Each structure stands twice: as structure tokens, then as C-alpha cells.
Amino acid sequence: MGSSVEQNILVTGGAGFIGTHTVVQLLKDGFKVSIIDNLDNSVIEAVDRVRELVGPDLSKKLDFNLGDLRNKGDIEKLFSKQRFDAVIHFAGLKAVGESVGNPRRYFDNNLVGTINLYETMAKYNCKTMVFSSSATVYGQPETIPCMEDFELKAMNPYGRTKLFLEEIARDIQRAEPEWRIVLLRYFNPVGAHESGSIGEDPKGIPNNLMPYIQQVAVGRLPELNVYGHDYPTKDGSAVRDYIHVMDLADGHIAALRKLFADPKIGCTAYNLGTGQGTSVLEMVAAFEKASGKKIPIKLCPRRSGDATAVYASTEKAEKELGWKAKYGVDEMCRDQWNWANNNPWGYQKKL
Numbered sequence: 001m002g003s004s005v006e007q008n009i010l011v012t013g014g015a016g017f018i019g020t021h022t023v024v025q026l027l028k029d030g031f032k033v034s035i036i037d038n039l040d041n042s043v044i045e046a047v048d049r050v051r052e053l054v055g056p057d058l059s060k061k062l063d064f065n066l067g068d069l070r071n072k073g074d075i076e077k078l079f080s081k082q083r084f085d086a087v088i089h090f091a092g093l094k095a096v097g098e099s100v101g102n103p104r105r106y107f108d109n110n111l112v113g114t115i116n117l118y119e120t121m122a123k124y125n126c127k128t129m130v131f132s133s134s135a136t137v138y139g140q141p142e143t144i145p146c147m148e149d150f151e152l153k154a155m156n157p158y159g160r161t162k163l164f165l166e167e168i169a170r171d172i173q174r175a176e177p178e179w180r181i182v183l184l185r186y187f188n189p190v191g192a193h194e195s196g197s198i199g200e201d202p203k204g205i206p207n208n209l210m211p212y213i214q215q216v217a218v219g220r221l222p223e224l225n226v227y228g229h230d231y232p233t234k235d236g237s238a239v240r241d242y243i244h245v246m247d248l249a250d251g252h253i254a255a256l257r258k259l260f261a262d263p264k265i266g267c268t269a270y271n272l273g274t275g276q277g278t279s280v281l282e283m284v285a286a287f288e289k290a291s292g293k294k295i296p297i298k299l300c301p302r303r304s305g306d307a308t309a310v311y312a313s314t315e316k317a318e319k320e321l322g323w324k325a326k327y328g329v330d331e332m333c334r335d336q337w338n339w340a341n342n343n344p345w346g347y348q349k350k351l
């Protein structure tokens, strides 16, 4: 459904995994979109695929700007030539292990980049933002499901950047009440657009479960290491709340609509998850069923810093955003496999 007045949205990190899927939905919903991305963890081919997917007419409403949020001038260039109604802020580094080895890179990129963005938004009086937070801010929760008012704690430098950025958002909004900020705490985003033409394409060996399984399925990796088989869970493997990236994309549109409709929103956090916990071994079985491929596994010790079981309470997002995930793990695996099968080397032609 198109919006009656065309609103102009700046999407930082829009060439990335969640960004590309969200941009498709924004364009289809009648928004005009500008992306800023430094292509640190993405490729321009992903944006070209978005254009193909939405067609020539909607593509006219999308512009891509190569730029880095750490350079204020790159952001300024965009705001000085057009007015934005809101910013969806995806840009950031997200590899937990890398953040432990190189915290300065994470603090510089995620914190400095975001502070520059706030400064420029304030200067141009654009004070509406959707921020990519993460379930990582719950650390190892004492009880599940995770509720938005749980105590927050970070387990690693990446998690600390998300926690600090949530606090920064709350402080800015408290000091300047005209800001409207939604913090979206994603659980575990997986899957791909149903067309199979855009999806997740991590550089190097994947850290996350689903891209790893996908690479085993297409023969790029020999077997999956299952980290932990002695957790106190249904089958001994760790439990997470996997969410289809298209549901996540729609969650951003619900958040934008809420921001535009509710001047009293302040700075509010919402979980985006399904509320369902799935174990690593259940996910492997679901992917095998969807792909018809055998995923050889090796049972390994627990990965340090991993929580036993994490899943979302979805009540607040359902009630206040009117948003609920539509897809389950079968659709997540079906679409992930469709993407992998069509693009065994991701956006590259071959390695």
C-alpha cells in the first residue's frame, strides 16, 4: 500500500543484508529512499539487484551514495541537498569475534559514525530515527522470553556499542524531547527475499549459523561445527529466536509509521523476534528438509560467550507497532536455500 504523501527516508547501511531487504519494502510501500553506505561489508551489486527487483519506476525513487558515517562531510552532503523525514540507521560493524580483537575499530565505526549522524540530523532538524539495536543488549538473560524492560548488559565490545548507542539515544531524546527514536532489538535475522535475488553474503568464513549451514549445503564448506551439545535444552544445543529478514523489514515500516503517527513516542525499544525458540539441531533439520541436502555436523564444545537460550517477548511490538512476524523456520530455510541455490557464491559470479 502506498503512502499518500511521499516521505523521504535516509537508510544508512542500506547496501547490507537487512538494509537491502528493507529498502525493497520501503520502495514498494511508496517511500523515497536514499542509501548511504561505504561498502565496507557489502557490494554495489546488491543495490543493483534491489533495483532489478523493484523495477524501473520504483528504482527512480532510490539513490545510492557512497559515503562513510565517520566523515561528517559525507552525511552533510546528503542533508544539504534534500530534506529527510526520517533515518533508518543500519550502518555498523557486527562481527562479535572481530570486536573482541579490535574494539577501537568498533567504537570508532559504530559510535563515532552514529554521533556524526545525530549531529547532522539535528543541524537539519530531522529528528526521527529507527535504530538497529540487537538482542545482544540482554546479555545472558536470567529468564526468557526477553522483555523490553529487562536489565541491559553487554558481553563483548560489539554488544557494548549497541548498549552505549541505546543509552546515547535515550539521553539525546531526554534532553531534546522533539526527537522520536525507535530502538529495534533484532533477534536472529535469517532467510532472504522470496525471489532469491538478494540475501546475506558475508565476507570470509561466516560466523553466524545460517550462512554457515548455507555454505555447507552448496559445498563451499565441508561440515557444520555445532557449538555446544550439553546445554540444558530440549536436544542439548543452544536455542535462539530466528526471524525472517522480510518480517524484520516490515517491522521497520511499522516502526516508521508509529514514529510519524505518535509525537509522544519519545525513545522506545521494541523486540523484533517471533517469540519461538529453535535449537541449532532443529535449524539444521529444517534446512535439510527445505534443501534436500545433508548437512554433515561435528559436535564441538560451547562457543565462549554464547547464551543457552534466548527468545523474544513479542507482545510490545504486536500491541504498539501492530507488527507480528508472519514466517516460521520452514519459510526461513526455504528462502535461504532459494538464495543459496541461485547464488552459491553470493553476489560474486565465482570465487
Ligand SMILES: NC(=O)c1ccc[n+]([C@@H]2O[C@H](COP(=O)([O-])OP(=O)(O)OC[C@H]3O[C@@H](n4cnc5c(N)ncnc54)[C@H](O)[C@@H]3O)[C@@H](O)[C@H]2O)c1
Binding pocket: 012, 013, 014, 015, 016, 017, 018, 019, 036, 037, 038, 039, 040, 041, 042, 067, 068, 069, 070, 089, 090, 091, 092, 093, 094, 109, 113, 132, 133, 134, 135, 186, 187, 188, 189
Ligand atoms: N544480522 C544480524 O544478525 C544482526 C542482529 C542484530 C543487529 N544487527 C544490526 O543491524 C544492522 C545491519 O546489520 P546487517 O546484518 O544488515 O549487516 P551488514 O554488514 O550486512 O550491513 C551493514 C552495512 O553498513 C555498512 N557500513 C558499516 N559501517 C559503515 C560506515 N561507517 N559508514 C557507512 N556505511 C557503513 C556496511 O558496508 C554494510 O553495507 C547493524 O547495525 C547490525 O549491528 C544485525
Ligand SMILES: O=c1ccn([C@@H]2O[C@H](COP(=O)(O)OP(=O)(O)O[C@H]3O[C@H](CO)[C@@H](O)[C@H](O)[C@H]3O)[C@@H](O)[C@H]2O)c(=O)[nH]1
Binding pocket: 094, 096, 134, 135, 136, 186, 187, 188, 189, 207, 208, 209, 210, 212, 224, 225, 226, 227, 228, 238, 239, 240, 280, 303, 306
Ligand atoms: O558455525 C556455527 C555458528 C553458530 N552456531 C551456534 O548457533 C547459535 C546461533 O549463533 P549465531 O548465528 O552466531 O547468532 P548469535 O550468537 O545468537 O548472535 C547473533 O544474534 C545476535 C542477536 O541475538 C546479534 O547481536 C549478533 O550480532 C548475531 O551474531 C549459537 O548457539 C552458536 O553457537 C554453531 O553451532 N555453529
